[in-house]
Amino acid sequence: MTHTRTALGISALIVAGCATAPPPPSAADLDRITEQVMKASFREQGIAKLDRIQQDQGQAACSSDTAPPEAVAKQIEAAAMAGVKWPEGGRYIGDWRVGETLAQNGRGMTWTDAAGAPSGGNCYNCHQISKAEISYGTIGPSLYNYGKLRGVKSVAAPESALIVQYTWAKIYNSKATNACSGMPRFGHAGVLTEAQMRDVMALLLDPQSPVNQ
Amino acid sequence: MTARRLAAALLMCGVAFAAQAQPSTADGIARYREMLADGNPADLFEAKGEALWKQKRGPKGATLEQCDLGKGPGIVKGAFVELPRWFADTQRVQDLESRLLTCMETLQGLDAKAIAETPFGRGEQANMEALAAYVSAASRGMKMNLPQAHAKEREMFEVGKRVFFFRGGPYDFSCASCHGEAGKRIRLQDLPDLTKNPGDGVGFAAWPAYRVSSGELWSMQRRLYDCYRQQRFPAPGFASDATIALGVYMGVNAKGAESIAPSIKR
Amino acid sequence: MATDPMRIRAQAQGSNAIVRVLMMHEMETGQRRDAAGKTIPAWHISDVTAQHNGKTVLTAHWGPAVSKNPFLQFTVKGAKAGDKVVVTWKDNRGESRTDEAVVA
Amino acid sequence: MNRQRRTALQHGASLAGLMLSLGLMPGVARAQAAGFNRAAFDAKSLADVLKAIGAGTPAESKDINLQAPDIAENGAVVPLGASTTLAGVKRILLLVEKNPNALAAAFDLSDSIDANVATRVKMGQTSNVYAVAITADNKVLFAQKEVKVTLGGCGG
Numbered sequence: 200m201t202h203t204r205t206a207l208g209i210s211a212l213i214v215a216g217c218a219t220a221p222p223p224p225s226a227a228d229l230d231r232i233t234e235q236v237m238k239a240s241f242r243e244q245g246i247a248k249l250d251r252i253q254q255d256q257g258q259a260a261c262s263s264d265t266a267p268p269e270a271v272a273k274q275i276e277a278a279a280m281a282g283v284k285w286p287e288g289g290r291y292i293g294d295w296r297v298g299e300t301l302a303q304n305g306r307g308m309t310w311t312d313a314a315g316a317p318s319g320g321n322c323y324n325c326h327q328i329s330k331a332e333i334s335y336g337t338i339g340p341s342l343y344n345y346g347k348l349r350g351v352k353s354v355a356a357p358e359s360a361l362i363v364q365y366t367w368a369k370i371y372n373s374k375a376t377n378a379c380s381g382m383p384r385f386g387h388a389g390v391l392t393e394a395q396m397r398d399v400m401a402l403l404l405d406p407q408s409p410v411n412q
Numbered sequence: 413m414t415a416r417r418l419a420a421a422l423l424m425c426g427v428a429f430a431a432q433a434q435p436s437t438a439d440g441i442a443r444y445r446e447m448l449a450d451g452n453p454a455d456l457f458e459a460k461g462e463a464l465w466k467q468k469r470g471p472k473g474a475t476l477e478q479c480d481l482g483k484g485p486g487i488v489k490g491a492f493v494e495l496p497r498w499f500a501d502t503q504r505v506q507d508l509e510s511r512l513l514t515c516m517e518t519l520q521g522l523d524a525k526a527i528a529e530t531p532f533g534r535g536e537q538a539n540m541e542a543l544a545a546y547v548s549a550a551s552r553g554m555k556m557n558l559p560q561a562h563a564k565e566r567e568m569f570e571v572g573k574r575v576f577f578f579r580g581g582p583y584d585f586s587c588a589s590c591h592g593e594a595g596k597r598i599r600l601q602d603l604p605d606l607t608k609n610p611g612d613g614v615g616f617a618a619w620p621a622y623r624v625s626s627g628e629l630w631s632m633q634r635r636l637y638d639c640y641r642q643q644r645f646p647a648p649g650f651a652s653d654a655t656i657a658l659g660v661y662m663g664v665n666a667k668g669a670e671s672i673a674p675s676i677k678r
Numbered sequence: 679m680a681t682d683p684m685r686i687r688a689q690a691q692g693s694n695a696i697v698r699v700l701m702m703h704e705m706e707t708g709q710r711r712d713a714a715g716k717t718i719p720a721w722h723i724s725d726v727t728a729q730h731n732g733k734t735v736l737t738a739h740w741g742p743a744v745s746k747n748p749f750l751q752f753t754v755k756g757a758k759a760g761d762k763v764v765v766t767w768k769d770n771r772g773e774s775r776t777d778e779a780v781v782a
Numbered sequence: 783m784n785r786q787r788r789t790a791l792q793h794g795a796s797l798a799g800l801m802l803s804l805g806l807m808p809g810v811a812r813a814q815a816a817g818f819n820r821a822a823f824d825a826k827s828l829a830d831v832l833k834a835i836g837a838g839t840p841a842e843s844k845d846i847n848l849q850a851p852d853i854a855e856n857g858a859v860v861p862l863g864a865s866t867t868l869a870g871v872k873r874i875l876l877l878v879e880k881n882p883n884a885l886a887a888a889f890d891l892s893d894s895i896d897a898n899v900a901t902r903v904k905m906g907q908t909s910n911v912y913a914v915a916i917t918a919d920n921k922v923l924f925a926q927k928e929v930k931v932t933l934g935g936c937g938g
Contacts, residue, residue, distance in 0.1 A: 224567060232567065233574040240654030244647035251581045251646055258579040262586060264607065308582050308644045321583075324598045333437050334932040336598045338590065383583040390582060440853035440930075447851055447861040448902075453747040455685045456702045600855060600932055624859040627704075627746030678855045694896060707904065709882055735894040741823035743878060743886040745859045745902040752889075753896035 245310035261379035272378035279374035283367070284386060286393055291363050291400055292354045298402030299409070301395055302328055308390065318390050320399050321383070328402065329409040338381060346404040347411040354404050366403060370396055441600055445676075454545055454622035454674035457629040461546025464539050470520025479515035481508070481547065492551035493671050496659045498562035505568045507659040509633045510651035512543050528650040532634045544620045544631040548673035555670055556617050558663040565660065568653075572661025575654050576606070581644035587658070589643075591615075601678060606662050613672035616662040621677040629674060632659060686779035688754075688763045695757035695781045697728065699750045699765050707742045722770055723748060729764040730754045757781055823885050840914065840922035848913040848925040849900060857907070857931040862886070863900030864913030868923070871897035873916040880909035905931050 224232065243249050257275045260267040267275070304319020306312060322328055325338040328345075346354075349362045368375045371386030385391040391399065402408050465476045465488075481491035482499070496507035502514055516536070517524040527536040560566050579586040587606065590598060594605040604615035619632045630638075636655050640648050648655050682702035688695050701723065708720025720742045728736040736752055754763065759781050766776040849863035864874045874889045874897065886903040897915060905911075908931045914924040 221563075223563065224570075229567070229570045229574065233571045233578075236571055236653045236657060237575065237578065240648050240652035241646045242649060247581075247641075247644065247646045249646050251644065252578075254578075254580055258584055261584075262577050262579045263574070264577060264588070264592075309641045310647060311641065334599045336596070338593075338596050338598065338603075381589050383585075388582040388584075437853060440851060441855050441932075444851040444853060444855055444861070447849075448859065451698050451700060451749040451751070453700055453702075453749070456682065456700050456747060459685060460682060460702075622747075624856045627858065705904075707882075730894060733892075733894070735892045736899075737890040738899075739823075739888045739890075740901075741883055741886055743881050743883060743903050745904055749861075749900075749902050751863070751900040753898050755894050755896055757894075 246308070246312060246314045247310040257374050257378065266379060275374055275378040276376065279372040279378075279384075279387070280368060280376075282387060283371045283375055284393075285364075286367065286397060291367055291397060292405060293394060293397030293401045295398070295401040295405045295408035295410070297395075298398035298400070299329065301391070301399055302402055303332070317392075317395075320385070320391060320395070322399065322402075325382075330412070331409060342403060343410060345410055346406060346408070351404050351411070352406060354401075354406075359404075363400070363404060366400060367396070370399060437600065448624070448676055452622055452674070452676040453627070454549075454620070454629055454676060457542045457545035457622070458549045458674060459546075461539075461542035461544070461549075464543055465546055470516065470522045472519065472521035474519045474521075476512075476515050476519060476543070478519060479512070481511055481515075488547055488550040490551055490554060492548045492673065493554045493556050494558055496565075496568070496656050496663065497559050498564050505562075505564050505656055505660060507632065507651065507656045508544055508547060509540060509631050510656060512540060512547070513651055516540075532630075532637065533628055541620065541629045541631050541634070545629050545674040548620050548671065551671050552673065553670060555668050556663060556666040558660065558667065560664060568657045568660040569664050571653075572657035572659070575657050576661055583644045585643040585645075587639065587643075606665060609666050609669050612670035613675065614669065616659075616666040617669040617671045618673055618675040618677070620674040622674060624676065624678050630677075682775075684765060684767075684775065684777040686763060686765055686777055688757070688761075688779045688781040690757065690759045690781050693756060693758075695730075695754045695761065695763070697750075697752055697754060697763055697765075697779075699748075701748045701750070701767055701775070703746070703748060703767070703769065705742060705744055705746045705748060709742075720770065723767045724770045725768045726750065727766050728752065728754075729762075729766075730757055731761055732764075822888070823883055825884055840924050843915075843923035843925065846913055846915050846923050846925035848911065848927050850911050850927050850929050853930040853932060854905065855932060857905040859902050860905050860911075860929060860931070861900065861902050862911060862913070863898070864915065864925070865896075865898035866915050866923075868897065868915065868917065870918040871915045872918050874899055875912070875914040875916075876901065876903065877912040877914065878903060878905050878909050879912070880907055881905065905929060907931055 237252055241249060241252055254262065257279070260271050260275060266272065301320040302322035305321045305324050307316060307318025322342075323332055323335045325336040327335040327337070327341040327343050330343060351359045351362060353359060354363060365376070370391075372384045373380035373382040374384060383390055386393070386396060402410055405411065468475050478485045481488065482494055482497045483491050492508060495511065496505050498505050499511065499514075504510075506514065513524045513527060516522040516527065522536065527540065530537045533541070558565075560569065576587040579589075590596070590603050591606040594610070596603045604610035606615050616632070619630065619635050621630055622628075623630050633650055633655060636658060637648060684702070685700040686697065688697045703723050704721055705723065706718055706721040708717065710718045712718055722742040722744065723740050726738040726740065727734055735754055738750070740748070757763070761781040762778055763781060764776060764778040766774060768774040845866050845868050847865045849861070849865070851861065854860045862876050864876060872891055874891065875885065876887045877884045878886055881904070887901055889899045891897060908929065910926050910928050912924050912926045914922065916922050
């Protein structure tokens with residue numbers, strides 16, 4: 200019955216030359232409509248140009264409430280790892296004091312920031328890091344005692360090499376270890392410079408850093 | 413039991429327990445918010461909005477008293493908790509601000525496009541925020557109840573969900589990066605999980621709000637605009653479909669949550 | 679005269695009335711700079727007076743450290759429902775605003 | 783303990799100085815009370831005032847109740863209140879030690895006003911705040927408390 204009525208309705212509409220009560224849009228239709236809505240809704244402002252909503256593969260694959268298929272995730276991770284730029288001369292560790300300042304700093308790359316203005320690391324927005332800072336976020340795991348818990352007694356010691364390199368890769372491109380990580384790709388996206396990344400590394404790994412006290 | 417034994421031990425050591433007891437940071441923040449709740453400057457904007465609603469303005473010299481916010485011309489109470497919704501006259505799903513824009517244009521003859529392009533907090537945008545405070549206040553204590561009967565309303569929900577999860581920008585953030593899980597916070601600010609009903613007076617049911625940090629009344633449009641700034645995205649247009657779709661997604665998810673808007677926020 | 683009205687709530691409690699006032703004002707500190715680096719001059723409410731049934735009962739002096747859109751709470755002894763409370767503020771530019779409320 | 787006490791006394795002395803020098807003492811300059819006292823609000827810090835004057839020693843008193851949060855989520859709005867059941871309080875002051883200008887607000891109370899006032903102030907950073915009550919017979923009593931100002935979310 201319903202079926203017949205719908206069919207009749209549609210033919211009547213075709214005669215009338217307009218369309219009401221079409222079938223609900225498919226998921227693919229909705230994806231397409233969303234794409235149009237995104238395109239029509241945003242405008243460039245300051246340094247934030249429209250290329251920022253041109254998704255790369257990793258962004259597109261992680262833009263729903265369901266994780267991408269295992270194979271896609273693995274591919275994203277492998278590509279990210281392959282693209283990690285390791286620090287010049289194997290110098291991974293900088294000054295934890297500068298790292299702490301960077302961790303506190305949540306500025307950079309918004310449309311109210313000037314072009315080329317250095318960015319902060321945004322770390323405390325999402326992570327507990329040093330014990331002294333009580334205003335920390337919980338979106339990411341606690342990084343308090345990061346180096347200590349991983350047995351780092353000296354950053355230069357050969358047995359520390361693995362965790363040092365892992366941490367560098369994680370900061371440079373978080374997708375190298377987790378395709379849909381919530382953390383920005385600080386090196387890959389040019390948020391932090393190599394020198395800044397070294398300082399954040401020191402904050403996490405240097406046994407002298409307050410993080411490891 | 414353990415706590416009592418601990419207290420006794422401390423007393424025996426000659427240490428006054430009270431002097432040692434440090435209220436937790438969360439308790440401290442809760443107390444701070446409680447102290448601010450009585451005397452919310454949003455009241456000032458609500459009063460201003462009410463005066464604007466009843467004031468003859470614009471080239472047509474008309475009030476907004478015949479504005480149809482979805483429940484019929486002139487009905488303000490209960491309108492807020494059912495927005496965004498489909499409007500037949502504009503053939504669009506509209507949120508509170510975009511609907512006010514329509515009324516300012518059709519009833520008062522004001523230039524909607526010019527208002528949409530005005531920076532927040534200035535000129536007619538400042539009036540818009542006061543009006544949003546007034547309209548939302550008229551539904552204070554009511555439960556969010558967005559309609560989903562119209563196909564376009566359902567479509568906007570689906571689009572809004574996709575916009576919510578859309579990752580982009582140099583930081584790879586989406587709305588879901590911060591608002592996709594319960595019990596999380598940025599620094600000390602609790603983040604409501606907007607993929608479901610986060611509870612009475614939380615998230616969508618708390619905006620517009622008086623922002624303590626800027627001393628201004630922020631509508632949901634301004635809230636979203638600043639979220640996107642911090643997401644490192646380009647700027648969403650005022651009353652653009654992406655922002656309205658997000659409103660539908662968050663509002664439908666919040667069904668049954670009691671509205672406390674206009675509230676007070678950090 | 680400043681255009682934005684105050685919100686005054688005066689509630690009888692026992693033999694007193696608790697008065698809560700919200701005022702719309704920038705309360706610019708004089709410490710901030712604009713985009714061009716120029717100091718934004720201080721602009722703040724400097725004087726507040728409260729009257730109860732025509733008699734001045736409270737005078738306050740404020741610096742720019744009082745928050746934007748200020749809140750003030752005080753308690754008038756011996757005030758009862760129906761009494762009139764009038765609050766006036768004056769700022770350092772000479773602008774002022776007076777509003778009143780009836781004790782409820 | 784000793785160090786704390788010394789600090790308190792130091793602050794106390796500076797407060798008295800601030801009030802005396804700037805005509806805020808009751809009875810000293812009644813006539814001035816009617817207007818905004820520019821100099822009082824221009825004082826840059828308690829230390830500045832301490833240097834300039836050294837008269838009067840206000841006492842820290844349990845009878846003064848200072849209402850302030852332990853922690854403020856935003857320094858732009860910090861609720862501050864002062865109350866006391868002591869009789870004859872004519873003036874209440876609210877101060878923030880580390881603000882560019884220490885004095886935030888001064889209240890002159892008639893007999894019809896309860897010694898119980900509250901407002902909200904800006905704080906640039908974590909600091910001690912003070913509530914000072916001055917009685918008709920020139921007793922100067924105060925309470926103090928540290929208010930932590932936390933860093934805000936996101937852009938902070």
